[in-house]
Amino acid sequence: MERNTPIEMISFCQGDGRLRPLRFRLADGTVVRVSRVDETRLLEAAGVTALLYFCRAQIAGRELRFQLRYLVKSHRWVLFEAG
Amino acid sequence: MADRIIYHVDVNSAFLSWEACYRREHLGDEQDLRDLPSAVAGDKEARHGIILAKSTPAKLRGVKTGEPIWQARRKCPDLILVPANYGLYVAASRRFIALLKDYAPVVEQYSIDEAFVDVTGCRRLYGEPVQAAHKLKERIHRELGFTVNIGVSCNKLLAKMAGELEKPDKVHTLFPQEIGEKMWPLPVGELFSVGPASRARLEQIGVTTIGQLARMELSRVKALLGKHGEHIWNYANGRGPEELEAEAPPNKGYGNSTTLPADITRPDQGRKVLLSLCETVGARLRADGQRGRCVTVHLRTADFYDWSHQTPLPQPSDATLEIWQAACRALDQMWQGGTPLRQLGVSVTRVSRDAARQLSLFGDSYDKLARLDQAVDGIRRRYGEEALQRAVFLQEDGVEHMAGGLSRERRTGVTKPLDEEEEYPE
Numbered sequence: 001m002e003r004n005t006p007i008e009m010i011s012f013c014q015g016d017g018r019l020r021p022l023r024f025r026l027a028d029g030t031v032v033r034v035s036r037v038d039e040t041r042l043l044e045a046a047g048v049t050a051l052l053y054f055c056r057a058q059i060a061g062r063e064l065r066f067q068l069r070y071l072v073k074s075h076r077w078v079l080f081e082a083g
Numbered sequence: 084m085a086d087r088i089i090y091h092v093d094v095n096s097a098f099l100s101w102e103a104c105y106r107r108e109h110l111g112d113e114q115d116l117r118d119l120p121s122a123v124a125g126d127k128e129a130r131h132g133i134i135l136a137k138s139t140p141a142k143l144r145g146v147k148t149g150e151p152i153w154q155a156r157r158k159c160p161d162l163i164l165v166p167a168n169y170g171l172y173v174a175a176s177r178r179f180i181a182l183l184k185d186y187a188p189v190v191e192q193y194s195i196d197e198a199f200v201d202v203t204g205c206r207r208l209y210g211e212p213v214q215a216a217h218k219l220k221e222r223i224h225r226e227l228g229f230t231v232n233i234g235v236s237c238n239k240l241l242a243k244m245a246g247e248l249e250k251p252d253k254v255h256t257l258f259p260q261e262i263g264e265k266m267w268p269l270p271v272g273e274l275f276s277v278g279p280a281s282r283a284r285l286e287q288i289g290v291t292t293i294g295q296l297a298r299m300e301l302s303r304v305k306a307l308l309g310k311h312g313e314h315i316w317n318y319a320n321g322r323g324p325e326e327l328e329a330e331a332p333p334n335k336g337y338g339n340s341t342t343l344p345a346d347i348t349r350p351d352q353g354r355k356v357l358l359s360l361c362e363t364v365g366a367r368l369r370a371d372g373q374r375g376r377c378v379t380v381h382l383r384t385a386d387f388y389d390w391s392h393q394t395p396l397p398q399p400s401d402a403t404l405e406i407w408q409a410a411c412r413a414l415d416q417m418w419q420g421g422t423p424l425r426q427l428g429v430s431v432t433r434v435s436r437d438a439a440r441q442l443s444l445f446g447d448s449y450d451k452l453a454r455l456d457q458a459v460d461g462i463r464r465r466y467g468e469e470a471l472q473r474a475v476f477l478q479e480d481g482v483e484h485m486a487g488g489l490s491r492e493r494r495t496g497v498t499k500p501l502d503e504e505e506e507y508p509e
């Protein structure tokens with residue numbers, strides 16, 4: 001899987017401002033439901049802000065781990081890396 | 084009062100570091116440009132592109148900032164060049180300055196990648212200045228991903244000279260008792276504000292180190308280099324300004340410009356456009372509680388020739404009418420009509436908060452003007468910009484009554500300096 005791929009996302013905005021990824025679609029049409037968020041982190045490297053989500057999902061009966069990112073300034077989601 | 088402690092915080096190879104950090108952390112590049120012979124170049128395609136910043140490995144191969152690309156390539160054929168991305172650098176710079184402002188109350192931004200921080204009162208909070216500087220350096224690295232040098236001293240000059248000592252990722256002190264050992268042996272050209280011309284003249288009379296300059300008779304330095312000689316002689320002896328100019332960096336101001344629907348050729352038209360610009364500039368100054376001392380008018384002719392003229396304000400002002408009168412004086416001095424103009428701009432600079440006005444013997448209309456502006460601002464804030472306008476703008480000639488308008492952010496005080504880029508890449 002290529003790094004840093006843009007994705008379409010359905011996410012949940014909590015009342016306290018927290019943002020949680022729920023379900024996303026890759027360019028090829030594959031839909032992935034996020035089954036669990038293990039950890040979230042704020043990245044401000046070089047002054048550019050991104051929210052990092054270390055997630056899991058069940059795909060074809062197998063559990064996959066991957067990292068999603070929300071780019072704050074451009075309001076975009078990317079699949080940063082899949083392991 | 085405790086002795087003053089000033090930090091000079093300087094990003095190491097700023098553009099290159101920011102580029103490397105962005106590529107690694109946000110784009111997921113495996114390699115780090117900082118570990119490779121690499122450089123940020125202005126316009127890679129153009130034949131005259133130059134090196135804007137280089138990595139340490141490139142520096143070791145002899146690549147220099149400011150040299151043409153072809154020259155750098157000759158010394159370092161495998162040099163990796165990346166194009167400059169100013170939007171990213173502005174974002175990185177802002178976040179860097181914001182972190183410093185979060186750290187200490189008084190910060191003076193000196194350039195895109197350097198700032199002075201007054202930590203005099205912070206000993207209780209952060210401990211010994213040198214240890215605290217190491218912690219600040221680590222915090223910047225941890226949170227923002229790039230390294231800095233921190234110079235520690237009791238004034239800005241010595242702090243900056245300390246920051247220029249060995250790089251990268253270092254903390255150095257340069258207190259007055261250390262200048263003999265750490266600063267005087269350095270070549271005179273490394274002293275702050277000694278340019279190539281002064282250096283050449285000093286070298287001609289055999290002065291090659293900062294220490295030699297420091298020990299010269301002041302009268303001799305002045306005879307050689309005039310007023311500037313006195314400054315650098317003081318610097319060589321470790322004397323320089325202590326106070327930080329946190330409020331009003333000289334290049335910052337409040338400005339606005341407008342491109343006209345049709346070119347204008349008459350002075351009365353020009354004055355009217357200036358008035359509409361002064362309406363918005365004045366309102367923005369007042370929203371930020373600032374007064375300025377200088378008004379600049381910028382003109383662009385129909386064939387794209389640009390020029391500008393400045394005029395001082397007799398008293399620091401935020402009054403629309405006073406700014407407009409000054410702008411009209413500037414306009415009169417540069418344009419008497421005729422040449423068609425397509426764009427006009429007004430900016431107010433040398434701004435500061437609470438700049439005091441002297442009482443005028445001949446009566447000052449300022450208080451009246453201030454009350455009027457306050458009332459106008461209040462009405463526009465409540466009922467919108469269109470609620471109130473000067474009768475002169477009722478004439479249907481395409482000149483808006485508040486050129487450029489006031490966006491909500493501007494009215495609530497977040498005013499941007501002129502010529503700033505907003506975008507950064509993903």
Ligand SMILES: [Mg+2]
Pocket residue numbers: 093094095096097196197
């Ligand atoms: Mg620097």
